[in-house]
Amino acid sequence: MSAPVPHTAPDPLERERAHLSSSRSALRAMRADVESLDIKDVTANWVNAAVLQSQIEDRITALADLAHTPLFFGRLDYLHAPGAEQAEGAEGEQFYIGRRHVHDADGDPMVIDWRAPVSQPFYRASKKQPMDVRLRRRFGYTGGELTAYEDEDLTDAAGDEHASRLLQSEIERPRVGPMRDIVATIQPEQDEIVRAGIGGSVCVQGAPGTGKTAVGLHRVAYLLYAHRERLARTGTLVIGPNRSFLQYIEQVLPALGELNVAQATVDDLVAHVEVRGTDTAAAARVKGDARMAEVLRRAVRSGVTMPVDPVVVVRGSRRWRVPAYEIEEMVRELLARDIRYGAARDALPQRIAHAVLVRMEEAGEAPDDRVQDAVARNAAVKSAVKSVWPQVDPAKLVLRLLSDAEFLAAHAEGILDAEEQAEILWDKPARGVKSAKWSAADAVLVDEAADLVARTPSLGHVVLDEAQDLSPMQYRAVGRRCTTGSATILGDLAQGTTPWATSSWPEALTHLGKPEATVEELTMGFRVPREVIAYASRLLPTIAPGLAEATSVREAAGDFTVRAVQPSELDAAVLDACVSALAKEGSIGLIAADARIAALADVLTAAGLPFLSPGEETSAEARLTLVPATLAKGLEYDYVVLDEPSAVVSGEPDERTGLRRLYVALTRAVSGLTVVHAAPLPGQLG
Numbered sequence: 001m002s003a004p005v006p007h008t009a010p011d012p013l014e015r016e017r018a019h020l021s022s023s024r025s026a027l028r029a030m031r032a033d034v035e036s037l038d039i040k041d042v043t044a045n046w047v048n049a050a051v052l053q054s055q056i057e058d059r060i061t062a063l064a065d066l067a068h069t070p071l072f073f074g075r076l077d078y079l080h081a082p083g084a085e086q087a088e089g090a091e092g093e094q095f096y097i098g099r100r101h102v103h104d105a106d107g108d109p110m111v112i113d114w115r116a117p118v119s120q121p122f123y124r125a126s127k128k129q130p131m132d133v134r135l136r137r138r139f140g141y142t143g144g145e146l147t148a149y150e151d152e153d154l155t156d157a158a159g160d161e162h163a164s165r166l167l168q169s170e171i172e173r174p175r176v177g178p179m180r181d182i183v184a185t186i187q188p189e190q191d192e193i194v195r196a197g198i199g200g201s202v203c204v205q206g207a208p209g210t211g212k213t214a215v216g217l218h219r220v221a222y223l224l225y226a227h228r229e230r231l232a233r234t235g236t237l238v239i240g241p242n243r244s245f246l247q248y249i250e251q252v253l254p255a256l257g258e259l260n261v262a263q264a265t266v267d268d269l270v271a272h273v274e275v276r277g278t279d280t281a282a283a284a285r286v287k288g289d290a291r292m293a294e295v296l297r298r299a300v301r302s303g304v305t306m307p308v309d310p311v312v313v314v315r316g317s318r319r320w321r322v323p324a325y326e327i328e329e330m331v332r333e334l335l336a337r338d339i340r341y342g343a344a345r346d347a348l349p350q351r352i353a354h355a356v357l358v359r360m361e362e363a364g365e366a367p368d369d370r371v372q373d374a375v376a377r378n379a380a381v382k383s384a385v386k387s388v389w390p391q392v393d394p395a396k397l398v399l400r401l402l403s404d405a406e407f408l409a410a411h412a413e414g415i416l417d418a419e420e421q422a423e424i425l426w427d428k429p430a431r432g433v434k435s436a437k438w439s440a441a442d443a444v445l446v447d448e449a450a451d452l453v454a455r456t457p458s459l460g461h462v463v464l465d466e467a468q469d470l471s472p473m474q475y476r477a478v479g480r481r482c483t484t485g486s487a488t489i490l491g492d493l494a495q496g497t498t499p500w501a502t503s504s505w506p507e508a509l510t511h512l513g514k515p516e517a518t519v520e521e522l523t524m525g526f527r528v529p530r531e532v533i534a535y536a537s538r539l540l541p542t543i544a545p546g547l548a549e550a551t552s553v554r555e556a557a558g559d560f561t562v563r564a565v566q567p568s569e570l571d572a573a574v575l576d577a578c579v580s581a582l583a584k585e586g587s588i589g590l591i592a593a594d595a596r597i598a599a600l601a602d603v604l605t606a607a608g609l610p611f612l613s614p615g616e617e618t619s620a621e622a623r624l625t626l627v628p629a630t631l632a633k634g635l636e637y638d639y640v641v642l643d644e645p646s647a648v649v650s651g652e653p654d655e656r657t658g659l660r661r662l663y664v665a666l667t668r669a670v671s672g673l674t675v676v677h678a679a680p681l682p683g684q685l686g
């Protein structure tokens with residue numbers, strides 16, 4: 001319910017401003033309430049106190065009134081008061097929609113959380129399907145001040161659905177700083193993904209700038225709202241391609257009041273060993289192949305041997321003997337069961353002890369559980385288990401597989417051919433886990449082996465961004481972190497730049513263990529100007545035949561220039577393009593082949609132009625970032641200067657990957673793109 005409207009209020013805008021300022025005061029009061037909580041009397045011990053205190057601090061942070069994020073951005077006037085289930089404690093017919101719930105001193109809501117069911121029509125209602133909404137109002141802000149509003153009468157079914165001007169200007173606002181939330185302007189096709197149920201996994205294919213990352217982050221925020229307790233217990237995780245990308249997105253969820261979402265790269269998840277080495281593309285491809293899972297499974301179990309001696313347990317004056325064949329049966333039964341190697345190893349002593357207990361009972365004794373536990377811990381039993389079912393150290397096991405040709409051959413027999421085996425063997429066998437030159441792909445193998453030994457804990461929900469780049473073994477590593485939860489998988493097949501990048505979502509989803517996930521496609525582009533996306537899309541038939549070209553919802557014509565220069569003029573022309581871009585508003589990304597970065601850094605430095613590295617926050621003072629092409633994925637800049645496309649292409653091991661890398665670089669621009677080249681452009685662009 002909205003606050004009572006003072007009769008003296010001169011005009012609707014003033015009334016809305018009055019509501020904004022009273023909502024702000026209410027938020028301040030809510031924050032003051034939390035700050036004044038005294039937990040001394042309610043907590044029994046210091047651990048509880050520390051937990052409670054940190055929850056309170058989180059709540060205080062979540063209740064901060066951020067000067068540049070408006071408290072509400074919309075209003076819905078319903079025809080009838082929504083049913084209790086939908087309104088969730090909010091009474092009335094008029095609701096202000098904002099980033100968080102704000103209530104007054106009586107507990108009456110002043111702003112409704114955008115995630116509440118009652119807010120949903122703000123994103124979905126149309127003249128065709130008004131969802132009982134009479135009026136949708138969008139608010140416009142300038143520097144934190146409410147300066148405009150725009151109404152849509154949804155009762156007029158015959159009227160045109162016209163694009164919102166405020167929506168348009170929000171989309172076209174120049175970018176500076178890290179990624180922002182899009183709660184005020186989530187589009188219907190995006191909202192369907194954001195609010196999809198927690199039970200199911202969703203995979204989103206979308207061209208550059210269609211809002212995949214934004215949708216994934218808002219989906220986490222939505223799920224945390226709708227299933228707070230469950231997810232607080234089980235945890236949520238956002239996986240991104242690299243650190244600079246994670247830095248770019250890290251403020252979106254906190255701005256939505258969600259402070260407890262873990263963010264990591266796949267490499268972080270599997271950091272069992274220190275990665276200091278690299279693989280050839282061929283070796284990495286074999287190591288990332290799903291067949292490696294079977295090689296590892298065999299290798300992990302290969303230490304299990306059948307007993308030759310009986311186990312003899314001495315208790316007091318009596319000796320109990322379990323013959324070898326009986327232990328062998330136990331071992332075979334455990335091997336046949338679908339349980340982890342480590343769990344089976346823990347079960348074996350109990351099985352042997354049970355066999356001893358049966359004998360004790362047959363002899364007229366009445367042993368209880370404690371006796372069984374004692375027998376299971378008996379030295380003879382322990383030593384038998386040690387030799388029959390030895391402990392496996394996952395890193396040592398992988399080290400042996402990659403160092404010992406015979407060991408590898410024994411377990412890769414019928415799975416990897418001789419050439420593939422030779423490919424993945426280290427040139428120099430490693431001496432130990434610490435000194436080995438592990439590669440990123442090796443670390444994934446260690447993670448798989450670790451999971452064969454002991455189950456990896458599963459989270460409640462995992463968002464996997466830039467998913468197209470993962471190898472099957474990496475999908476498995478992510479998948480085991482959400483076996484009991486669900487996942488949101490985001491990617492673009494055309495942007496796959498690893499030698500093992502996936503060419504099919506159903507295949508990737510199978511490796512991930514979520515074959516039932518639905519695949520959705522986003523096609524409305526919010527980032528890239530029309531001419532630029534059209535230019536970049538010339539590459540699509542070569543890099544991802546069959547994929548649809550994105551549309552652009554941006555109305556402003558972008559600046560788009562392709563400048564051919566003599567080789568000797570390249571650096572100066574690039575510098576010149578940067579200087580021109582700096583004369584405009586917003587962030588600037590100078591994207592170049594990795595091999596060109598050092599030279600361009602010198603050029604910028606010599607010209608006295610300060611620049612940042614990807615992931616460092618742009619600000620009004622520092623707006624230029626020098627971006628190696630391999631780190632450009634997922635990022636965006638108002639103006640992009642792209643240096644020498646052919647160098648970006650030739651920086652990759654094969655042409656298709658190179659063109660995909662170029663496609664990524666070409667699609668980072670929000671307002672303008674200048675391509676500067678001395679070498680001929682790839683034929684597809686001509």
Ligand SMILES: Nc1ncnc2c1ncn2[C@@H]1O[C@H](COP(=O)(O)OP(=O)(O)OP(=O)(O)O)[C@@H](O)[C@H]1O
Nearest residue numbers: 182185186187208209210211212213214526527634
């Ligand atoms: N509904 C929306 N309203 C306003 N801006 C939006 C909307 N959806 C996306 N955007 C903006 O469009 C830009 C691109 O979004 P995002 O980075 O999520 O796209 P993406 O599909 O992940 O792109 P890429 O494939 O290049 O990684 C971002 O600035 C995002 O905030």
